[in-house]
Amino acid sequence: MTAQIQPILEAHPDLTERSSADNPAVNCPQGKVLEVLTYLKEEQGFDFLCDLTAIDHLDVEPRFEVVYNLFSTQRHEYIRVVTPCSGVTDPICASVVSLWGTADWHEREAFDLFGIQFDGHPDLRRILMWDSYPYHPLRKDFPLAGIEVDFPSEELMEQTGARVKAAPMAGGPFHASQSGSILDREPRGADESWNEHNEKTESPESTTDIPGDLEEGQ
């Protein structure tokens, strides 16, 4: 692995090799990310941005990392570049839309679901959730069931009285057991003692509690 990225590491001493199960990967400091990615695209031939995503480490500093998966259409090689974001609750990362047009929607997705502000993005709006949605759902402190908020349409709320509510998880998310007879491997929730009819007894570590600092401060 190291042999493949040795020239890259030599050209940019700020980069460090990152442990990886598949393709070569490097850690890149946030301040250098645009420079390094430009170098990889222009001089190393990694001309295709396969994916741009983010990782939330929650209690680890730095909390958010942005991951770039690059591919070279000439050499048929992959490389992964990972950069930490500055800022804990409102992370900031440099935008690479100027390098790859496809980064536009990828960065909007990472902004929508992780709340990462991409500095220099031409049109940083939500892409999956609606514009007035106050949270970033893929953050680790956001419960899978969701948090009760208003519907995107006021008209709909007036007509129906419906709100966006936390989904009834009933012990879920549901997992199929990885061992035993297939007859007993129906997907089950971790805690099936409660459902729509029997209220869940509140425990201190309830995952549906709203963390205090989850409100978006943009």
Next chain:
Amino acid sequence: MTATTDFGYNSKVEGEVIVSRADAVINWVRRHSVWPMPMGLACCAIELMAAGGSRFDISRFGMEVMRFSPRQSDCMIVAGTVTYKMAQVVRRIYDQMAEPKWVVAMGACASSGGMYRSYAALQGVDRIVPVDVYISGCPPRPEALLDGMMQLQEKINREKSLGGVFKNRPVRDLSFQKK
């Protein structure tokens, strides 16, 4: 010798006149020309399309006229996962359909949220529109859809059809609002 009675329509005796109830006639007309609005949101829409094909042939029940305009249709088949972002669109299309109108929730997602217990999925389309028939399955087979549509025909047949002829019928109560 057994006497046979002719129950058929005898135009000579009855003078070209049929006597019936208005409900019976109007409901007969309505239930045999349901024009569905295919609200295809996910994989259930594939089964919905299969139901329109020759193998299952929804036109046997007079429902083959799928209209993509809500103004021309009277039965919305919600086939798929309704996300919160899409909910307002579903409701608006329902509002744009002319009365009388019906809603069929096709499949687990439209009926109850299905496997999507998450922050993004509406937990049953009956929270925003009044549903007449729920069809189970993930996705339901075309036969299940046809059975659901036949249940809808039965339901239409039991309706008081004249109630709304001269004025707009009020939007029916949603089940969750009655609590």
